[in-house]
Amino acid sequence: MSKKGFIFDIQSFSVHDGPGCRTSVFFTGCPLQCKWCANPESWENRKHFLFAEKSCKWESGCRACRDACPNGSIKFDENGRISIAYDICNRCETFECVGVCPNNVFKQCVKEYTVEDIIKILRRDFSNWGPDGGVTFTGGDPLIQHEFLTEVLKQCRHWQIHTAIETSAYAKQEVFLEVLKYINFAFIDVKHMDREKHYEGTGVYNDLILSNIEALVKSGWKGRLILRQPTIAGYNDSDENALQLIDFMNRNGLYEINLLKFHRLGETKWNQLGKEYEYHDHGDMTKEKMEHLQEIYLDHNIACYIGDNTPF
Ligand code: SF4
Ligand code: SF4
Structure with missing residues:
Protein backbone atom coordinates (compact mmCIF):
# COMPACT_ATOMS: atom_id res chain seq x y z
CA MET A 1 0.00 0.00 0.00
CA SER A 2 1.22 3.51 -0.79
CA LYS A 3 2.78 5.38 2.11
CA LYS A 4 0.94 8.41 3.49
CA GLY A 5 2.34 11.64 4.83
CA PHE A 6 1.05 14.66 6.73
CA ILE A 7 1.26 17.87 4.70
CA PHE A 8 0.10 21.27 5.93
CA ASP A 9 0.26 23.21 2.66
CA ILE A 10 1.09 22.89 -1.03
CA GLN A 11 1.86 26.11 -2.91
CA SER A 12 2.26 26.35 -6.67
CA PHE A 13 4.23 29.18 -8.30
CA SER A 14 6.91 29.58 -5.57
CA VAL A 15 9.86 31.58 -6.87
CA HIS A 16 12.13 31.92 -3.79
CA ASP A 17 12.55 28.30 -2.74
CA GLY A 18 14.99 27.10 -5.39
CA PRO A 19 15.65 27.51 -9.11
CA GLY A 20 12.87 28.62 -11.44
CA CYS A 21 9.19 28.41 -10.65
CA ARG A 22 8.41 25.65 -8.15
CA THR A 23 5.75 23.81 -6.24
CA SER A 24 6.47 23.91 -2.51
CA VAL A 25 5.25 21.02 -0.38
CA PHE A 26 5.12 21.75 3.35
CA PHE A 27 5.66 18.71 5.58
CA THR A 28 4.58 18.58 9.20
CA GLY A 29 6.89 17.59 12.00
CA CYS A 30 10.07 19.34 13.09
CA PRO A 31 12.82 18.23 15.47
CA LEU A 32 13.51 21.88 16.37
CA GLN A 33 11.19 24.32 18.07
CA CYS A 34 12.63 27.72 17.16
CA LYS A 35 11.30 30.51 19.30
CA TRP A 36 10.71 32.70 16.22
CA CYS A 37 9.19 29.96 14.00
CA ALA A 38 6.94 31.30 11.21
CA ASN A 39 5.13 27.96 10.82
CA PRO A 40 4.45 26.64 14.33
CA GLU A 41 1.47 24.67 12.98
CA SER A 42 4.07 22.43 11.35
CA TRP A 43 5.65 21.20 14.58
CA GLU A 44 3.29 18.34 15.35
CA ASN A 45 3.37 15.51 12.86
CA ARG A 46 -0.38 14.93 12.92
CA LYS A 47 -3.61 16.53 11.84
CA HIS A 48 -4.63 19.56 13.86
CA CYS A 109 -4.39 22.86 8.77
CA VAL A 110 -2.86 19.43 8.19
CA LYS A 111 -4.04 16.79 5.73
CA GLU A 112 -2.93 13.31 4.77
CA TYR A 113 -1.60 12.60 1.26
CA THR A 114 -0.41 9.47 -0.49
CA VAL A 115 2.72 9.41 -2.66
CA GLU A 116 0.43 9.27 -5.70
CA ASP A 117 -1.53 12.33 -4.49
CA ILE A 118 1.69 14.36 -4.35
CA ILE A 119 2.99 13.16 -7.70
CA LYS A 120 -0.37 13.89 -9.33
CA ILE A 121 -0.18 17.50 -8.08
CA LEU A 122 3.44 17.85 -9.24
CA ARG A 123 2.64 16.50 -12.69
CA ARG A 124 -0.32 18.89 -12.88
CA ASP A 125 2.05 21.80 -12.08
CA PHE A 126 4.83 20.56 -14.34
CA SER A 127 3.89 22.83 -17.25
CA ASN A 128 4.06 25.94 -14.99
CA TRP A 129 7.66 25.43 -13.90
CA GLY A 130 9.64 26.25 -17.02
CA PRO A 131 13.00 24.60 -17.74
CA ASP A 132 14.64 25.21 -14.30
CA GLY A 133 11.77 24.68 -11.89
CA GLY A 134 10.59 21.69 -9.91
CA VAL A 135 9.50 20.81 -6.40
CA THR A 136 10.76 22.05 -3.03
CA PHE A 137 10.13 19.99 0.08
CA THR A 138 9.91 22.20 3.14
CA GLY A 139 8.00 22.40 6.40
CA GLY A 140 8.50 21.84 9.30
CA ASP A 141 11.34 19.60 8.38
CA PRO A 142 10.62 17.03 5.65
CA LEU A 143 13.25 14.70 7.16
CA ILE A 144 10.88 13.87 10.02
CA GLN A 145 8.77 11.90 7.51
CA HIS A 146 11.81 10.55 5.70
CA GLU A 147 10.26 7.23 4.64
CA PHE A 148 7.34 8.95 2.93
CA LEU A 149 9.65 11.63 1.54
CA THR A 150 12.02 9.03 0.07
CA GLU A 151 9.14 7.33 -1.74
CA VAL A 152 8.04 10.68 -3.18
CA LEU A 153 11.63 11.48 -4.18
CA LYS A 154 12.03 8.16 -5.99
CA GLN A 155 8.94 9.01 -8.01
CA CYS A 156 10.31 12.49 -8.71
CA ARG A 157 13.44 10.87 -10.10
CA HIS A 158 11.31 8.58 -12.23
CA TRP A 159 9.48 11.61 -13.68
CA GLN A 160 12.73 13.64 -13.95
CA ILE A 161 11.47 16.36 -11.61
CA HIS A 162 14.10 18.72 -10.16
CA THR A 163 14.10 18.41 -6.35
CA ALA A 164 15.01 20.89 -3.63
CA ILE A 165 14.80 20.68 0.16
CA GLU A 166 14.74 23.15 3.03
CA THR A 167 15.89 21.34 6.14
CA SER A 168 17.48 21.69 9.55
CA ALA A 169 19.66 18.62 8.77
CA TYR A 170 18.79 17.40 12.25
CA ALA A 171 18.37 13.69 11.52
CA LYS A 172 20.31 10.45 11.86
CA GLN A 173 23.24 10.68 9.50
CA GLU A 174 22.31 7.60 7.46
CA VAL A 175 18.78 8.98 7.00
CA PHE A 176 20.07 12.42 6.02
CA LEU A 177 22.55 11.08 3.47
CA GLU A 178 20.04 8.64 2.01
CA VAL A 179 17.41 11.36 1.44
CA LEU A 180 19.95 13.82 0.03
CA LYS A 181 20.91 11.28 -2.64
CA TYR A 182 17.67 12.20 -4.37
CA ILE A 183 18.00 15.97 -3.91
CA ASN A 184 19.42 18.41 -6.46
CA PHE A 185 19.41 21.59 -4.37
CA ALA A 186 19.44 22.16 -0.59
CA PHE A 187 18.98 25.04 1.81
CA ILE A 188 20.28 23.96 5.23
CA ASP A 189 19.73 26.17 8.25
CA VAL A 190 22.52 26.90 10.71
CA LYS A 191 20.83 29.02 13.35
CA HIS A 192 23.85 29.48 15.62
CA MET A 193 27.44 28.24 15.79
CA ASP A 194 27.52 28.21 19.59
CA ARG A 195 25.98 24.91 20.70
CA GLU A 196 24.47 26.34 23.91
CA LYS A 197 22.96 29.30 22.09
CA HIS A 198 21.67 26.93 19.42
CA TYR A 199 19.97 24.91 22.14
CA GLU A 200 18.56 28.05 23.73
CA GLY A 201 16.92 29.20 20.48
CA THR A 202 15.83 25.89 18.99
CA GLY A 203 15.66 23.27 21.73
CA VAL A 204 18.47 21.12 20.22
CA TYR A 205 22.28 21.29 20.03
CA ASN A 206 23.94 21.97 16.68
CA ASP A 207 26.48 19.08 16.73
CA LEU A 208 24.40 16.70 14.60
CA ILE A 209 23.55 19.44 12.09
CA LEU A 210 27.19 20.44 11.60
CA SER A 211 28.40 16.86 11.37
CA ASN A 212 25.69 16.03 8.81
CA ILE A 213 26.75 18.97 6.64
CA GLU A 214 30.37 17.80 6.87
CA ALA A 215 29.35 14.25 5.99
CA LEU A 216 27.34 15.48 3.01
CA VAL A 217 30.32 17.39 1.66
CA LYS A 218 32.62 14.40 2.21
CA SER A 219 30.16 12.09 0.46
CA GLY A 220 30.84 13.87 -2.83
CA TRP A 221 27.20 14.94 -3.16
CA LYS A 222 26.73 16.67 -6.52
CA GLY A 223 23.91 19.06 -5.64
CA ARG A 224 24.09 22.75 -4.80
CA LEU A 225 24.11 23.60 -1.09
CA ILE A 226 23.34 27.02 0.33
CA LEU A 227 23.45 27.53 4.09
CA ARG A 228 20.69 29.66 5.52
CA GLN A 229 20.32 31.67 8.67
CA PRO A 230 17.26 33.44 10.01
CA THR A 231 19.06 36.46 11.44
CA ILE A 232 17.75 37.73 14.75
CA ALA A 233 18.95 40.74 16.71
CA GLY A 234 20.36 39.83 20.10
CA TYR A 235 20.51 36.13 19.22
CA ASN A 236 22.74 35.32 16.25
CA ASP A 237 23.65 38.70 14.73
CA SER A 238 27.14 39.05 16.22
CA ASP A 239 30.31 39.36 14.13
CA GLU A 240 31.76 36.51 16.19
CA ASN A 241 28.99 34.13 15.14
CA ALA A 242 29.44 35.10 11.49
CA LEU A 243 33.20 34.52 11.72
CA GLN A 244 32.71 31.09 13.27
CA LEU A 245 30.30 30.14 10.52
CA ILE A 246 32.75 31.41 7.89
CA ASP A 247 35.45 29.22 9.45
CA PHE A 248 33.12 26.20 9.28
CA MET A 249 32.25 26.98 5.67
CA ASN A 250 35.88 27.40 4.67
CA ARG A 251 36.82 24.09 6.27
CA ASN A 252 34.10 22.39 4.24
CA GLY A 253 34.55 24.19 0.94
CA LEU A 254 31.13 25.90 1.19
CA TYR A 255 30.79 29.31 -0.35
CA GLU A 256 27.14 30.44 -0.30
CA ILE A 257 24.92 31.69 2.50
CA ASN A 258 21.46 33.25 2.55
CA LEU A 259 20.64 35.55 5.48
CA LEU A 260 16.94 35.95 6.19
CA LYS A 261 15.89 39.04 8.11
CA PHE A 262 13.79 38.26 11.20
CA HIS A 263 10.03 38.79 10.76
CA ARG A 264 6.90 38.16 12.79
CA LEU A 265 4.65 36.64 10.13
CA GLY A 266 4.02 33.59 12.31
CA GLU A 267 2.92 35.45 15.45
CA THR A 268 -0.83 35.14 14.83
CA LYS A 269 -0.48 31.41 14.28
CA TRP A 270 1.30 31.02 17.64
CA ASN A 271 -1.74 32.64 19.26
CA GLN A 272 -4.15 30.50 17.24
CA LEU A 273 -2.37 27.38 18.45
CA GLY A 274 -2.49 28.50 22.07
CA LYS A 275 1.30 28.97 22.23
CA GLU A 276 3.15 31.90 23.72
CA TYR A 277 5.24 33.92 21.24
CA GLU A 278 8.37 35.35 22.87
CA TYR A 279 9.56 37.56 20.04
CA HIS A 280 6.67 40.03 19.86
CA ASP A 281 8.84 42.98 20.96
CA HIS A 282 12.45 42.13 20.04
CA GLY A 283 14.63 40.47 17.42
CA ASP A 284 14.25 43.09 14.66
CA MET A 285 17.24 43.57 12.36
CA THR A 286 18.02 46.88 10.67
CA LYS A 287 18.93 47.04 6.97
CA GLU A 288 22.34 48.42 7.99
CA LYS A 289 23.03 45.50 10.34
CA MET A 290 22.06 42.99 7.65
CA GLU A 291 24.40 44.71 5.22
CA HIS A 292 27.17 44.78 7.82
CA LEU A 293 26.93 41.00 8.23
CA GLN A 294 26.83 40.58 4.46
CA GLU A 295 30.08 42.58 4.20
CA ILE A 296 31.78 40.23 6.66
CA TYR A 297 30.91 37.21 4.53
CA LEU A 298 31.86 38.95 1.30
CA ASP A 299 35.21 40.01 2.80
CA HIS A 300 35.92 36.31 3.38
CA ASN A 301 34.97 35.30 -0.16
CA ILE A 302 31.62 33.82 0.82
CA ALA A 303 28.74 34.75 -1.48
CA CYS A 304 26.11 36.17 0.87
CA TYR A 305 22.53 36.82 -0.25
CA ILE A 306 20.01 38.73 1.81
CA GLY A 307 16.35 37.76 1.82
CA ASP A 308 14.94 36.79 -1.57
CA ASN A 309 18.06 37.82 -3.49
CA THR A 310 19.58 34.36 -3.88
CA PRO A 311 20.52 33.88 -7.54
CA PHE A 312 19.30 30.50 -8.70
S1 SF4 B 1 -11.55 20.75 20.12
FE1 SF4 B 1 -10.15 18.99 19.84
S2 SF4 B 1 -11.22 17.23 20.71
FE2 SF4 B 1 -12.76 18.89 20.41
S3 SF4 B 1 -13.66 18.48 18.39
FE3 SF4 B 1 -11.96 19.90 18.07
S4 SF4 B 1 -10.19 18.57 17.61
FE4 SF4 B 1 -11.77 17.26 18.51
S1 SF4 C 1 -19.26 29.28 19.47
FE1 SF4 C 1 -17.87 30.42 18.12
S2 SF4 C 1 -16.29 28.94 17.56
FE2 SF4 C 1 -17.99 27.75 18.42
S3 SF4 C 1 -19.22 27.18 16.63
FE3 SF4 C 1 -20.09 29.09 17.39
S4 SF4 C 1 -19.05 30.74 16.24
FE4 SF4 C 1 -17.86 28.83 15.97
Whole structure:
Protein backbone atom coordinates (compact mmCIF):
# COMPACT_ATOMS: atom_id res chain seq x y z
CA MET A 1 0.00 0.00 0.00
CA SER A 2 1.22 3.51 -0.79
CA LYS A 3 2.78 5.38 2.11
CA LYS A 4 0.94 8.41 3.49
CA GLY A 5 2.34 11.64 4.83
CA PHE A 6 1.05 14.66 6.73
CA ILE A 7 1.26 17.87 4.70
CA PHE A 8 0.10 21.27 5.93
CA ASP A 9 0.26 23.21 2.66
CA ILE A 10 1.09 22.89 -1.03
CA GLN A 11 1.86 26.11 -2.91
CA SER A 12 2.26 26.35 -6.67
CA PHE A 13 4.23 29.18 -8.30
CA SER A 14 6.91 29.58 -5.57
CA VAL A 15 9.86 31.58 -6.87
CA HIS A 16 12.13 31.92 -3.79
CA ASP A 17 12.55 28.30 -2.74
CA GLY A 18 14.99 27.10 -5.39
CA PRO A 19 15.65 27.51 -9.11
CA GLY A 20 12.87 28.62 -11.44
CA CYS A 21 9.19 28.41 -10.65
CA ARG A 22 8.41 25.65 -8.15
CA THR A 23 5.75 23.81 -6.24
CA SER A 24 6.47 23.91 -2.51
CA VAL A 25 5.25 21.02 -0.38
CA PHE A 26 5.12 21.75 3.35
CA PHE A 27 5.66 18.71 5.58
CA THR A 28 4.58 18.58 9.20
CA GLY A 29 6.89 17.59 12.00
CA CYS A 30 10.07 19.34 13.09
CA PRO A 31 12.82 18.23 15.47
CA LEU A 32 13.51 21.88 16.37
CA GLN A 33 11.19 24.32 18.07
CA CYS A 34 12.63 27.72 17.16
CA LYS A 35 11.30 30.51 19.30
CA TRP A 36 10.71 32.70 16.22
CA CYS A 37 9.19 29.96 14.00
CA ALA A 38 6.94 31.30 11.21
CA ASN A 39 5.13 27.96 10.82
CA PRO A 40 4.45 26.64 14.33
CA GLU A 41 1.47 24.67 12.98
CA SER A 42 4.07 22.43 11.35
CA TRP A 43 5.65 21.20 14.58
CA GLU A 44 3.29 18.34 15.35
CA ASN A 45 3.37 15.51 12.86
CA ARG A 46 -0.38 14.93 12.92
CA LYS A 47 -3.61 16.53 11.84
CA HIS A 48 -4.63 19.56 13.86
CA PHE A 49 -6.31 22.96 13.63
CA LEU A 50 -5.82 26.70 13.90
CA PHE A 51 -8.22 28.56 16.17
CA ALA A 52 -9.16 32.12 15.09
CA GLU A 53 -10.76 33.14 18.36
CA LYS A 54 -11.58 36.69 17.21
CA SER A 55 -14.00 35.38 14.56
CA CYS A 56 -16.14 33.55 17.11
CA LYS A 57 -19.69 34.94 17.40
CA TRP A 58 -20.17 33.76 20.97
CA GLU A 59 -22.30 36.87 21.74
CA SER A 60 -25.04 35.40 19.54
CA GLY A 61 -25.33 32.50 21.96
CA CYS A 62 -23.73 30.03 19.56
CA ARG A 63 -22.16 27.09 21.36
CA ALA A 64 -22.18 24.63 18.46
CA CYS A 65 -18.51 23.67 18.80
CA ARG A 66 -18.76 23.03 22.53
CA ASP A 67 -21.79 20.80 22.01
CA ALA A 68 -20.07 18.89 19.20
CA CYS A 69 -16.68 18.31 20.84
CA PRO A 70 -16.52 14.73 22.15
CA ASN A 71 -13.84 15.60 24.71
CA GLY A 72 -15.28 18.68 26.37
CA SER A 73 -12.24 20.67 25.22
CA ILE A 74 -14.11 23.85 24.32
CA LYS A 75 -15.00 26.11 27.24
CA PHE A 76 -16.88 29.36 27.69
CA ASP A 77 -16.12 31.65 30.63
CA GLU A 78 -18.70 33.50 32.72
CA ASN A 79 -18.89 36.22 30.04
CA GLY A 80 -19.49 33.65 27.31
CA ARG A 81 -16.03 33.96 25.80
CA ILE A 82 -14.58 30.85 24.16
CA SER A 83 -11.27 29.11 24.89
CA ILE A 84 -9.72 25.74 24.07
CA ALA A 85 -8.37 23.44 26.75
CA TYR A 86 -5.42 22.25 24.69
CA ASP A 87 -4.45 19.77 27.39
CA ILE A 88 -7.78 17.96 26.90
CA CYS A 89 -8.19 18.31 23.11
CA ASN A 90 -6.64 15.27 21.50
CA ARG A 91 -7.15 16.48 17.90
CA CYS A 92 -9.83 13.84 17.61
CA GLU A 93 -9.95 12.20 14.19
CA THR A 94 -13.34 13.68 13.29
CA PHE A 95 -12.52 17.34 14.04
CA GLU A 96 -16.16 18.05 14.90
CA CYS A 97 -15.20 21.61 15.85
CA VAL A 98 -14.04 22.36 12.29
CA GLY A 99 -17.19 21.01 10.70
CA VAL A 100 -19.83 22.67 12.90
CA CYS A 101 -18.61 26.25 13.17
CA PRO A 102 -20.54 28.55 10.83
CA ASN A 103 -17.80 31.19 11.07
CA ASN A 104 -14.72 29.13 10.22
CA VAL A 105 -13.19 29.79 13.61
CA PHE A 106 -11.54 26.36 13.43
CA LYS A 107 -9.46 25.60 10.37
CA GLN A 108 -7.97 22.20 9.81
CA CYS A 109 -4.39 22.86 8.77
CA VAL A 110 -2.86 19.43 8.19
CA LYS A 111 -4.04 16.79 5.73
CA GLU A 112 -2.93 13.31 4.77
CA TYR A 113 -1.60 12.60 1.26
CA THR A 114 -0.41 9.47 -0.49
CA VAL A 115 2.72 9.41 -2.66
CA GLU A 116 0.43 9.27 -5.70
CA ASP A 117 -1.53 12.33 -4.49
CA ILE A 118 1.69 14.36 -4.35
CA ILE A 119 2.99 13.16 -7.70
CA LYS A 120 -0.37 13.89 -9.33
CA ILE A 121 -0.18 17.50 -8.08
CA LEU A 122 3.44 17.85 -9.24
CA ARG A 123 2.64 16.50 -12.69
CA ARG A 124 -0.32 18.89 -12.88
CA ASP A 125 2.05 21.80 -12.08
CA PHE A 126 4.83 20.56 -14.34
CA SER A 127 3.89 22.83 -17.25
CA ASN A 128 4.06 25.94 -14.99
CA TRP A 129 7.66 25.43 -13.90
CA GLY A 130 9.64 26.25 -17.02
CA PRO A 131 13.00 24.60 -17.74
CA ASP A 132 14.64 25.21 -14.30
CA GLY A 133 11.77 24.68 -11.89
CA GLY A 134 10.59 21.69 -9.91
CA VAL A 135 9.50 20.81 -6.40
CA THR A 136 10.76 22.05 -3.03
CA PHE A 137 10.13 19.99 0.08
CA THR A 138 9.91 22.20 3.14
CA GLY A 139 8.00 22.40 6.40
CA GLY A 140 8.50 21.84 9.30
CA ASP A 141 11.34 19.60 8.38
CA PRO A 142 10.62 17.03 5.65
CA LEU A 143 13.25 14.70 7.16
CA ILE A 144 10.88 13.87 10.02
CA GLN A 145 8.77 11.90 7.51
CA HIS A 146 11.81 10.55 5.70
CA GLU A 147 10.26 7.23 4.64
CA PHE A 148 7.34 8.95 2.93
CA LEU A 149 9.65 11.63 1.54
CA THR A 150 12.02 9.03 0.07
CA GLU A 151 9.14 7.33 -1.74
CA VAL A 152 8.04 10.68 -3.18
CA LEU A 153 11.63 11.48 -4.18
CA LYS A 154 12.03 8.16 -5.99
CA GLN A 155 8.94 9.01 -8.01
CA CYS A 156 10.31 12.49 -8.71
CA ARG A 157 13.44 10.87 -10.10
CA HIS A 158 11.31 8.58 -12.23
CA TRP A 159 9.48 11.61 -13.68
CA GLN A 160 12.73 13.64 -13.95
CA ILE A 161 11.47 16.36 -11.61
CA HIS A 162 14.10 18.72 -10.16
CA THR A 163 14.10 18.41 -6.35
CA ALA A 164 15.01 20.89 -3.63
CA ILE A 165 14.80 20.68 0.16
CA GLU A 166 14.74 23.15 3.03
CA THR A 167 15.89 21.34 6.14
CA SER A 168 17.48 21.69 9.55
CA ALA A 169 19.66 18.62 8.77
CA TYR A 170 18.79 17.40 12.25
CA ALA A 171 18.37 13.69 11.52
CA LYS A 172 20.31 10.45 11.86
CA GLN A 173 23.24 10.68 9.50
CA GLU A 174 22.31 7.60 7.46
CA VAL A 175 18.78 8.98 7.00
CA PHE A 176 20.07 12.42 6.02
CA LEU A 177 22.55 11.08 3.47
CA GLU A 178 20.04 8.64 2.01
CA VAL A 179 17.41 11.36 1.44
CA LEU A 180 19.95 13.82 0.03
CA LYS A 181 20.91 11.28 -2.64
CA TYR A 182 17.67 12.20 -4.37
CA ILE A 183 18.00 15.97 -3.91
CA ASN A 184 19.42 18.41 -6.46
CA PHE A 185 19.41 21.59 -4.37
CA ALA A 186 19.44 22.16 -0.59
CA PHE A 187 18.98 25.04 1.81
CA ILE A 188 20.28 23.96 5.23
CA ASP A 189 19.73 26.17 8.25
CA VAL A 190 22.52 26.90 10.71
CA LYS A 191 20.83 29.02 13.35
CA HIS A 192 23.85 29.48 15.62
CA MET A 193 27.44 28.24 15.79
CA ASP A 194 27.52 28.21 19.59
CA ARG A 195 25.98 24.91 20.70
CA GLU A 196 24.47 26.34 23.91
CA LYS A 197 22.96 29.30 22.09
CA HIS A 198 21.67 26.93 19.42
CA TYR A 199 19.97 24.91 22.14
CA GLU A 200 18.56 28.05 23.73
CA GLY A 201 16.92 29.20 20.48
CA THR A 202 15.83 25.89 18.99
CA GLY A 203 15.66 23.27 21.73
CA VAL A 204 18.47 21.12 20.22
CA TYR A 205 22.28 21.29 20.03
CA ASN A 206 23.94 21.97 16.68
CA ASP A 207 26.48 19.08 16.73
CA LEU A 208 24.40 16.70 14.60
CA ILE A 209 23.55 19.44 12.09
CA LEU A 210 27.19 20.44 11.60
CA SER A 211 28.40 16.86 11.37
CA ASN A 212 25.69 16.03 8.81
CA ILE A 213 26.75 18.97 6.64
CA GLU A 214 30.37 17.80 6.87
CA ALA A 215 29.35 14.25 5.99
CA LEU A 216 27.34 15.48 3.01
CA VAL A 217 30.32 17.39 1.66
CA LYS A 218 32.62 14.40 2.21
CA SER A 219 30.16 12.09 0.46
CA GLY A 220 30.84 13.87 -2.83
CA TRP A 221 27.20 14.94 -3.16
CA LYS A 222 26.73 16.67 -6.52
CA GLY A 223 23.91 19.06 -5.64
CA ARG A 224 24.09 22.75 -4.80
CA LEU A 225 24.11 23.60 -1.09
CA ILE A 226 23.34 27.02 0.33
CA LEU A 227 23.45 27.53 4.09
CA ARG A 228 20.69 29.66 5.52
CA GLN A 229 20.32 31.67 8.67
CA PRO A 230 17.26 33.44 10.01
CA THR A 231 19.06 36.46 11.44
CA ILE A 232 17.75 37.73 14.75
CA ALA A 233 18.95 40.74 16.71
CA GLY A 234 20.36 39.83 20.10
CA TYR A 235 20.51 36.13 19.22
CA ASN A 236 22.74 35.32 16.25
CA ASP A 237 23.65 38.70 14.73
CA SER A 238 27.14 39.05 16.22
CA ASP A 239 30.31 39.36 14.13
CA GLU A 240 31.76 36.51 16.19
CA ASN A 241 28.99 34.13 15.14
CA ALA A 242 29.44 35.10 11.49
CA LEU A 243 33.20 34.52 11.72
CA GLN A 244 32.71 31.09 13.27
CA LEU A 245 30.30 30.14 10.52
CA ILE A 246 32.75 31.41 7.89
CA ASP A 247 35.45 29.22 9.45
CA PHE A 248 33.12 26.20 9.28
CA MET A 249 32.25 26.98 5.67
CA ASN A 250 35.88 27.40 4.67
CA ARG A 251 36.82 24.09 6.27
CA ASN A 252 34.10 22.39 4.24
CA GLY A 253 34.55 24.19 0.94
CA LEU A 254 31.13 25.90 1.19
CA TYR A 255 30.79 29.31 -0.35
CA GLU A 256 27.14 30.44 -0.30
CA ILE A 257 24.92 31.69 2.50
CA ASN A 258 21.46 33.25 2.55
CA LEU A 259 20.64 35.55 5.48
CA LEU A 260 16.94 35.95 6.19
CA LYS A 261 15.89 39.04 8.11
CA PHE A 262 13.79 38.26 11.20
CA HIS A 263 10.03 38.79 10.76
CA ARG A 264 6.90 38.16 12.79
CA LEU A 265 4.65 36.64 10.13
CA GLY A 266 4.02 33.59 12.31
CA GLU A 267 2.92 35.45 15.45
CA THR A 268 -0.83 35.14 14.83
CA LYS A 269 -0.48 31.41 14.28
CA TRP A 270 1.30 31.02 17.64
CA ASN A 271 -1.74 32.64 19.26
CA GLN A 272 -4.15 30.50 17.24
CA LEU A 273 -2.37 27.38 18.45
CA GLY A 274 -2.49 28.50 22.07
CA LYS A 275 1.30 28.97 22.23
CA GLU A 276 3.15 31.90 23.72
CA TYR A 277 5.24 33.92 21.24
CA GLU A 278 8.37 35.35 22.87
CA TYR A 279 9.56 37.56 20.04
CA HIS A 280 6.67 40.03 19.86
CA ASP A 281 8.84 42.98 20.96
CA HIS A 282 12.45 42.13 20.04
CA GLY A 283 14.63 40.47 17.42
CA ASP A 284 14.25 43.09 14.66
CA MET A 285 17.24 43.57 12.36
CA THR A 286 18.02 46.88 10.67
CA LYS A 287 18.93 47.04 6.97
CA GLU A 288 22.34 48.42 7.99
CA LYS A 289 23.03 45.50 10.34
CA MET A 290 22.06 42.99 7.65
CA GLU A 291 24.40 44.71 5.22
CA HIS A 292 27.17 44.78 7.82
CA LEU A 293 26.93 41.00 8.23
CA GLN A 294 26.83 40.58 4.46
CA GLU A 295 30.08 42.58 4.20
CA ILE A 296 31.78 40.23 6.66
CA TYR A 297 30.91 37.21 4.53
CA LEU A 298 31.86 38.95 1.30
CA ASP A 299 35.21 40.01 2.80
CA HIS A 300 35.92 36.31 3.38
CA ASN A 301 34.97 35.30 -0.16
CA ILE A 302 31.62 33.82 0.82
CA ALA A 303 28.74 34.75 -1.48
CA CYS A 304 26.11 36.17 0.87
CA TYR A 305 22.53 36.82 -0.25
CA ILE A 306 20.01 38.73 1.81
CA GLY A 307 16.35 37.76 1.82
CA ASP A 308 14.94 36.79 -1.57
CA ASN A 309 18.06 37.82 -3.49
CA THR A 310 19.58 34.36 -3.88
CA PRO A 311 20.52 33.88 -7.54
CA PHE A 312 19.30 30.50 -8.70
S1 SF4 B 1 -10.19 18.57 17.61
FE1 SF4 B 1 -11.77 17.26 18.51
S2 SF4 B 1 -11.22 17.23 20.71
FE2 SF4 B 1 -10.15 18.99 19.84
S3 SF4 B 1 -11.55 20.75 20.12
FE3 SF4 B 1 -11.96 19.90 18.07
S4 SF4 B 1 -13.66 18.48 18.39
FE4 SF4 B 1 -12.76 18.89 20.41
S1 SF4 C 1 -19.22 27.18 16.63
FE1 SF4 C 1 -17.86 28.83 15.97
S2 SF4 C 1 -19.05 30.74 16.24
FE2 SF4 C 1 -20.09 29.09 17.39
S3 SF4 C 1 -19.26 29.28 19.47
FE3 SF4 C 1 -17.99 27.75 18.42
S4 SF4 C 1 -16.29 28.94 17.56
FE4 SF4 C 1 -17.87 30.42 18.12
